[in-house]
């Protein structure tokens with residue numbers, strides 16, 4: 363199952379590494395990723411599509427635990443993603 | 448004041464009086480500051496030993512343990528300790544020196560990407576990139592290590608920041624927002640408890656970490672609910688509590704494992720459905736609804752879908768769900784299982800039976816003794832046959848199962864609690880993995896008692912080879928072990944060897960009454976196995992109880 367995640371985090375040099383490591387380790391493959399850092403807000407905005415047999419909440423709960431993550435939103439299932447794309 | 452002096456000052460502000468570590472090039476400024484900085488430093492003889500001593504310190508006190516190492520090899524040697532602390536949720540702050548900022552990324556001498564290494568084995572990690580950051584980072588590190596679900600935090604400090612001028616930092620007054628308790632969920636939990644015919648508490652390490660042992664004991668006393676515990680929760684419930692059945696899981700008691708399969712309501716308290724506990728997950732407590740109480744949201748529904756969860760401080764939740772139960776026939780059944788399947792200590796012949804020896808030791812040792820265990824069969828025998836007053840008194844590498852843990856953890860516990868007896872129980876394989884820490888015991892004259900159970904084998908692996916690999920004993924024979932008593936004597940640690948039952952009484956007296964450190968080396972047969980055993984992939988009620 364594919365899911366789209368939208369993540370806000372405080373800017374830090376290693377944030378993307380932390381995020382991608384958690385995705386891989388928890389059994390999710392990253393299909394696409396876009397990350398932008400807004401220097402004024404000192405925050406990083408990431409849009410991520412991941413794929414796994416596992417329930418997406420297993421991943422989002424782990425991402426929420428990464429220090430500096432301020433928001434995680436999920437859109438599950440392919441049709442939802444297409445509908446909003 | 449330079450950065451290094453600032454770090455020592457900041458440690459004092461965090462009420463740190465003791466740290467464990469090993470010096471080297473990139474951390475020399477910090478060692479210079481520690482020289483007369485007013486924080487005690489204990490030199491361990493390997494960074495892994497320092498990390499595990501910090502764990503022993505933290506687990507025996509509930510405080511944050513601190514360890515220090517240099518860059519490169521010093522930092523890589525810490526990694527196993529950090530992983531151990533992560534899997535057992537132990538609050539640790541590790542400080543590593545790093546090459547100067549301007550050399551980072553140049554493959555400088557003893558440069559390794561420690562932040563990169565730390566990602567998989569810490570709760571969080573920091574690389575300090577300026578003097579301004581030092582104060583806030585140290586403060587945050589202690590907060591992160593000890594709050595919520597505790598864990599290890601690493602701070603990597605480049606040498607130029609240690610040497611350069613510091614920037615004043617005032618401790619921020621952390622305002623903690625008290626989350627109000629979920630009354631609706633509490634009421635639901637209570638009514639589920641009241642209608643259950645066969646409720647069972649499955650107690651995990653989270654209870655001790657939350658400081659909720661009293662609340663748990665009050666609940667058990669009032670509701671008389673039957674209970675089982677994990678390896679990490681040993682000591683939470685008094686061992687002689689009427690409906691407490693001891694450890695559950697792969698080497699759990701028969702009563703515990705059967706009760707789990709029979710219960711109709713399982714209340715997981717600070718526990719995480721680890722595979723060593725559940726056996727075949729699909730069949731674990733198959734007929735039960737589950738209530739999960741934990742501080743970590745990510746544990747809810749991770750392995751077992753639950754009917755109700757409350758993610759909050761167990762200190763608040765446990766008293767709130769406390770309720771009277773009418774479950775007489777379930778209690779009678781549990782009491783009968785406890786009698787029918789009680790541990791047995793009859794054992795033929797003269798060779799020593801380790802379970803009986805450990806039981807005897809538990810009965811003789813003074814109140815509040817801390818047991819630090821290594822990893823293997825002896826660890827399981829400690830868990831099954833010894834008993835302690837509190838979870839802080841049973842320190843065992845549970846999640847990572849790290850051989851070599853016992854002796855350095857005992858070092859940390861003994862430094863933290865000089866007035867209590869500390870006993871390290873080790874195996875001949877595990878003991879050799881951090882044997883250099885005998886040097887730390889000698890250096891500090893720590894009165895640690897070491898009970899070394901020697902089967903001349905990597906016993907736990909041998910047991911699996913016997914049961915599941917057709918007795919092909921590949922690389923588990925240790926008949927070429929050193930003479931352990933002579934080895935200990937090289938560190939001025941007296942000791943003796945015993946091998947027959949008749950020697951036990953007097954040897955234990957000498958062991959317990961020795962003024963300083965002591966090694967009691969006990970030879971046992973390599974044929975002894977740990978029973979019961981839930982074989983891999985089997986449900987918990989399909990236990991093997993002997994080789995046949």
Ligand SMILES: Cc1ncc(C[n+]2csc(CCOP(=O)(O)OP(=O)(O)O)c2C)c(N)n1
Pocket residue numbers: 821822823824825826848849850851873874875876877878900902904905906907908
């Ligand atoms: C660092 C590490 N390496 C390997 C293992 C795998 N392992 C688990 S128990 C065990 C044998 C332990 O032998 P010993 O310390 O003599 O204890 P015994 O089982 O004989 O009581 C081994 C090799 C481990 N847990 N940790």
